[in-house]
Each structure stands twice: as C-alpha cells, then as structure tokens.
Amino acid sequence: AQRVTQPEKLLSVFKGAPVELKCNYSYSGSPELFWYVQYSRQRLQLLLRHISRESIKGFTADLNKGETSFHLKKPFAQEEDSAMYYCALSLRGYQKVTFGTGTKLQVIP
Amino acid sequence: DTGVSQNPRHKITKRGQNVTFRCDPISEHNRLYWYRQTLGQGPEFLTYFQNEAQLEKSRLLSDRFSAERPKGSFSTLEIQRTEQGDSAMYLCASSLDTGADTGELFFGEGSRLTVL
Numbered sequence: 126a127q128r129v130t131q132p133e134k135l136l137s138v139f140k141g142a143p144v145e146l147k148c149n150y151s152y153s154g155s156p157e158l159f160w161y162v163q164y165s166r167q168r169l170q171l172l173l174r175h176i177s178r179e180s181i182k183g184f185t186a187d188l189n190k191g192e193t194s195f196h197l198k199k200p201f202a203q204e205e206d207s208a209m210y211y212c213a214l215s216l217r218g219y220q221k222v223t224f225g226t227g228t229k230l231q232v233i234p
Numbered sequence: 235d236t237g238v239s240q241n242p243r244h245k246i247t248k249r250g251q252n253v254t255f256r257c258d259p260i261s262e263h264n265r266l267y268w269y270r271q272t273l274g275q276g277p278e279f280l281t282y283f284q285n286e287a288q289l290e291k292s293r294l295l296s297d298r299f300s301a302e303r304p305k306g307s308f309s310t311l312e313i314q315r316t317e318q319g320d321s322a323m324y325l326c327a328s329s330l331d332t333g334a335d336t337g338e339l340f341f342g343e344g345s346r347l348t349v350l
Contacts, residue, residue, distance in 0.1 A: 129276075131276075134274070157336050159336075161339075168237075168238075168341045168342065168343055169277070169325070169327075169339075169341040170340075170341065171338045171339065174338075211276050211277070215336040220265060220282060220284070220289070220329075220336055220337075221279055221282065221290055222267070222279065222336060222339060223279060224269075224276035224277045224278075224279075225276050226274070226275055226276045227275075227276045
C-alpha cells in the first residue's frame with residue numbers, strides 16, 4: 126500500500142533561514158508527488174507537483190527515487206510561509222491521492 | 235464559479251442519528267473525492283467518483299457510510315447511526331481528468347461533524 130511519511134509535526138525557523146520539510150514515501154511504482162499547503166483559515170490547496178519541476182513562492186521539491194523522498198525546500202523563509210504543509214502521493218494513471226500527516230511550519234519574525 | 239462548496243459547514247448531532255453532507259464540485263470537474271481529517275492528521279481518503287461512478291472506497295468507509303453522485307455533479311456523503319469516533323472534518327475535493335496524470339485537487343472548506 127502506498128504511504129507518505131512526514132516525520133516532523135512542527136518545524137520552527139527564523140525569517141530568512143532556509144527551510145526543508147521532509148517527506149518520504151513508500152511505493153515501488155511510478156508515483157506522482159505533490160505538496161499541498163493550508164494557510165490559516167484557508168482551504169487546502171496545491172503548492173507544487175514534481176512533474177511540473179517548477180518553483181512556487183520560492184519553494185522547490187526534487188523527487189529522489191533512490192531515497193524515496195520528496196523534500197520541500199526554500200532558501201529564505203518568509204513570515205507568510207507559516208502554514209500546514211502536506212506531502213501527497215498518487216500513482217500515475219490511478220487517481221487516489223494519499224496524504225501525509227502534515228508539518229506545521231512556523232516562521233519566527 | 236466560487237470553487238468547491240460544502241454544506242453544512244458544521245453539524246452537531248447525537249450519537250445514533252444520521253447525517254448527510256453535500257458537496258458541489260467545480261462545474262467542469264469530472265472527479266470528486268471525499269476525505270476525512272481528524273486533529274493532527276492529514277486528510278484520509280474515503281472514496282472517489284469519476285462522473286457518477288464510484289471507483290474506489292477505502293476500508294475506512296464502514297457500512298454506515300454511503301456516498302452518491304447521482305448525476306455526476308453534486309455528491310452526498312451519508313453517515314448512519316453516527317458514533318463519537320465519526321467526529322471529524324469531512325473534506326470534498328474535485329479535479330479535472332487530464333489523462334494519465336493526476337489532476338490538481340481543489341478542496342472545499344469542509345464540513346465539521348461533532349457527535350455527542
């Protein structure tokens with residue numbers, strides 16, 4: 126069964142510091158990986174997906190199949206990045222999306 | 235289009251009662267998902283529809299839970315004989331079939347259920 130692990134429930138960083146939110150997955154097929162974000166009092170929304178290979182709001186994520194990881198990174202944290210971040214996985218061509226337990230990012234001014 | 239709409243937003247009920255939640259997806263989206271989220275957890279997959287066909291149900295979805303999408307548009311999630319463990323946020327999401335790739339999920343604001 127597919128599984129997504131986010132080991133940190135809370136990550137606190139100072140404004141301007143680098144951010145890395147960890148995500149590991151278990152599946153041996155061709156996964157599609159996503160990061161979803163939920164800002165305070167807002168809906169859960171897509172931040173980025175690995176197939177797009179793009180940077181959104183300064184965030185990037187690289188799929189490492191050898192380590193089965195999809196860590197989310199940003200070189201300089203901003204206060205508006207404070208939110209809940211969920212890593213998610215789907216199997217290519219198969220529409221069920223499995224979410225991790227989430228990491229709360231707290232950026233300290 | 236204001237996005238995915240869910241109602242009611244909050245529901246408080248007594249144990250043993252039935253409740254029904256409604257989800258109106260983005261109009262052109264052919265996929266619709268139901269998730270459940272409890273405190274400190276990520277969204278847990280319950281079921282999803284491709285148009286009106288229910289293609290997968292999680293083992294989390296006991297016999298007391300039933301979901302429908304009769305005309306391939308809005309969907310309902312009914313919980314019969316509610317239990318305190320059913321207390322959670324029920325999230326609906328919709329997406330557009332883009333072929334082989336999994337489409338972006340657009341979430342509603344959720345329906346919070348409290349079972350007393």
